[in-house]
Amino acid sequence: MAATNPVITVLCPDDGARPAGLSSLESVAEIRCTTADSLSEDLRGARGLLLWDFFSRAVSEAWGSADQLEWIHVAAAGVDSLLFDELVDSEVVVTNAQGTFDRPIAEFVLAAVFSRAKDFPRSLRFQHQRHWEHRETQKVAGLTALVIGTGAIGREIARLLRAVGVEVFGAGRTARSGDADFGEVIASDQLAEHVGRADVVVNAAPLTPQTTGLIDADVLAVMAPDSHLINIGRGESVDETALVAALDDGPLGFASLDVFEVEPLPQDSPLWGREDVLISAHMSGDVVGWRDALAEQFLDNARRFAAGETLRNVVDKRKGYVPRH
Amino acid sequence: MAATNPVITVLCPDDGARPAGLSSLESVAEIRCTTADSLSEDLRGARGLLLWDFFSRAVSEAWGSADQLEWIHVAAAGVDSLLFDELVDSEVVVTNAQGTFDRPIAEFVLAAVFSRAKDFPRSLRFQHQRHWEHRETQKVAGLTALVIGTGAIGREIARLLRAVGVEVFGAGRTARSGDADFGEVIASDQLAEHVGRADVVVNAAPLTPQTTGLIDADVLAVMAPDSHLINIGRGESVDETALVAALDDGPLGFASLDVFEVEPLPQDSPLWGREDVLISAHMSGDVVGWRDALAEQFLDNARRFAAGETLRNVVDKRKGYVPRH
Numbered sequence: 001m002a003a004t005n006p007v008i009t010v011l012c013p014d015d016g017a018r019p020a021g022l023s024s025l026e027s028v029a030e031i032r033c034t035t036a037d038s039l040s041e042d043l044r045g046a047r048g049l050l051l052w053d054f055f056s057r058a059v060s061e062a063w064g065s066a067d068q069l070e071w072i073h074v075a076a077a078g079v080d081s082l083l084f085d086e087l088v089d090s091e092v093v094v095t096n097a098q099g100t101f102d103r104p105i106a107e108f109v110l111a112a113v114f115s116r117a118k119d120f121p122r123s124l125r126f127q128h129q130r131h132w133e134h135r136e137t138q139k140v141a142g143l144t145a146l147v148i149g150t151g152a153i154g155r156e157i158a159r160l161l162r163a164v165g166v167e168v169f170g171a172g173r174t175a176r177s178g179d180a181d182f183g184e185v186i187a188s189d190q191l192a193e194h195v196g197r198a199d200v201v202v203n204a205a206p207l208t209p210q211t212t213g214l215i216d217a218d219v220l221a222v223m224a225p226d227s228h229l230i231n232i233g234r235g236e237s238v239d240e241t242a243l244v245a246a247l248d249d250g251p252l253g254f255a256s257l258d259v260f261e262v263e264p265l266p267q268d269s270p271l272w273g274r275e276d277v278l279i280s281a282h283m284s285g286d287v288v289g290w291r292d293a294l295a296e297q298f299l300d301n302a303r304r305f306a307a308g309e310t311l312r313n314v315v316d317k318r319k320g321y322v323p324r325h
Numbered sequence: 326m327a328a329t330n331p332v333i334t335v336l337c338p339d340d341g342a343r344p345a346g347l348s349s350l351e352s353v354a355e356i357r358c359t360t361a362d363s364l365s366e367d368l369r370g371a372r373g374l375l376l377w378d379f380f381s382r383a384v385s386e387a388w389g390s391a392d393q394l395e396w397i398h399v400a401a402a403g404v405d406s407l408l409f410d411e412l413v414d415s416e417v418v419v420t421n422a423q424g425t426f427d428r429p430i431a432e433f434v435l436a437a438v439f440s441r442a443k444d445f446p447r448s449l450r451f452q453h454q455r456h457w458e459h460r461e462t463q464k465v466a467g468l469t470a471l472v473i474g475t476g477a478i479g480r481e482i483a484r485l486l487r488a489v490g491v492e493v494f495g496a497g498r499t500a501r502s503g504d505a506d507f508g509e510v511i512a513s514d515q516l517a518e519h520v521g522r523a524d525v526v527v528n529a530a531p532l533t534p535q536t537t538g539l540i541d542a543d544v545l546a547v548m549a550p551d552s553h554l555i556n557i558g559r560g561e562s563v564d565e566t567a568l569v570a571a572l573d574d575g576p577l578g579f580a581s582l583d584v585f586e587v588e589p590l591p592q593d594s595p596l597w598g599r600e601d602v603l604i605s606a607h608m609s610g611d612v613v614g615w616r617d618a619l620a621e622q623f624l625d626n627a628r629r630f631a632a633g634e635t636l637r638n639v640v641d642k643r644k645g646y647v648p649r650h
Contacts, residue, residue, distance in 0.1 A: 111442065111445060137433075139429055139613070152521050267455055
């Protein structure tokens with residue numbers, strides 16, 4: 001009965017890139033592909049909305065046209081750029097891409113840990129200078145890592161670090177012990193009391209009011225000597241000015257950064273020129289095939305939506321992430 | 326009874342660096358520290374010899390003075406630079422540093438695998454240019470690796486690769502199946518028939534007549550598309566001219582090299598300037614504390630020698646490595 005099929009609007013980036021496989025929904029939904037300029041118009045009458053352009057902030061502007069909207073799917077793990085107050089207060093269900101990025105991002109963290117421990121950034125600089133210089137490097141087994149964020153991504157990072165002999169503890173909303181993946185979990189608001197135990201600190205937290213500016217000057221000042229900060233969460237969780245100061249005059253030895261306060265990282269950022277920083281272009285989870293995996297995840301939820309079934313990866317809009325079962 | 330204590334000569338590098346803890350042997354042995362120039366003189370009457378200068382080739386020249394020599398300990402995993410014919414044919418027992426380097430070298434291999442998969446060398450180049458460019462990277466889990474060399478180092482590499490989700494098979498002197506660490510082991514002399522199955526090929530073989538030039542033009546030509554060669558064994562096992570050709574016109578995508586045909590790598594080597602090569606200065610196993618670990622291993626064998634006990638890590642001089650039990 002095509003007449004009763006729900007309208008699902010797909011917000012694509014301005015280059016018009018669409019998710020693969022949309023045509024497979026033909027029999028169960030009416031798909032409207034649009035871009036930010038036309039979103040307001042194309043949202044009218046839609047019951048579902050896919051943010052294929054996952055960092056778009058166009059939804060709040062078009063919100064007045066969301067006259068029948070029941071569901072928004074975001075093709076990303078972080079939903080911070082979407083969650084405006086009217087949406088949070090509404091009945092609209094938000095789902096995300098939880099799961100797709102867990103292993104790729106955990107692998108990125110291992111790449112950062114091993115690359116820094118084995119001094120690869122310097123090897124590549126020396127290579128450019130045709131300079132042969134033997135150095136002693138760090139053993140990874142026996143290092144201690146603190147993973148901030150006990151969601152699906154943080155857990156996969158913890159598991160993979162443990163698999164290579166790294167001791168791990170976590171930081172979450174509440175302190176607890178006996179966690180299956182972390183063992184000990186400290187409370188994020190007590191970071192400064194515990195961060196000094198860690199050789200490696202990984203930020204894998206979603207961006208929420210509690211995690212904005214979480215890694216600030218006070219925390220950075222008490223990190224372990226020559227420690228390594230890895231940020232694959234959100235740039236706004238780390239105070240970048242304080243980070244530079246901690247590299248210059250504080251205990252921090254190296255920072256591997258995939259996310260930044262402003263992206264793309266501005267040309268005049270002091271981070272670019274530092275030999276004790278690795279800069280990556282917000283791509284830690286984006287392995288070959290990632291777009292297809294994101295599309296497949298949306299298609300699955302779209303079929304569920306059309307059939308009136310329970311959706312997967314429902315975000316707690318007040319917390320800002322998918323709660324653990 | 327000091328008079329009956331054996332003389333053990335310690336061949337140090339020209340800078341005079343000595344192993345830590347030699348004084349702890351005072352009660353059981355007479356230690357003679359020397360350098361290459363004086364080795365001939367200081368070898369006379371010695372029953373033991375430590376090659377603290379582990380790549381030295383001075384022993385064959387001083388061999389005529391080895392009038393009472395029973396034992397040589399080499400503070401390295403590879404003994405290829407020591408094994409001249411007269412030594413091989415003699416009764417002198419050779420021991421090495423097996424064990425010390427296993428985990429550090431396996432970690433170096435993981436650093437190479439993850440760093441290349443996540444495109445870190447390019448991220449560091451882009452960083453130098455203040456260039457922000459999102460890319461898709463490779464997932465490590467699900468890759469297949471072939472580890473050439475089924476000794477202690479090769480086994481630790483296999484175990485660590487498996488811990489992060491890489492499929493592993495091995496290459497050794499003889500083909501076999503059901504190996505605890507490798508599962509399938511192919512015969513090294515049939516490399517060309519099997520190498521095409523591997524996304525990553527790791528050379529961890531000792532340098533012997535069988536492994537000299539093992540990875541040659543024929544093998545390189547049939548590697549998998551965009552594959553990654555990692556050499557932490559010996560430079561002479563890889564034909565460097567053929568390697569450059571395979572990167573230029575063949576299937577090879579990247580090479581991570583810690584060892585070379587000539588070391589230090591000559592200034593005019595074409596490898597230096599390549600963006601698809603990572604050059605490291607023969608240091609894959611040398612983590613902080615490595616010299617102390619090597620010294621402790623020698624001291625243990627020296628105490629055993631003085632007490633007439635069985636030595637650890639005895640090399641099969643004809644094979645060129647410590648056979649597996």
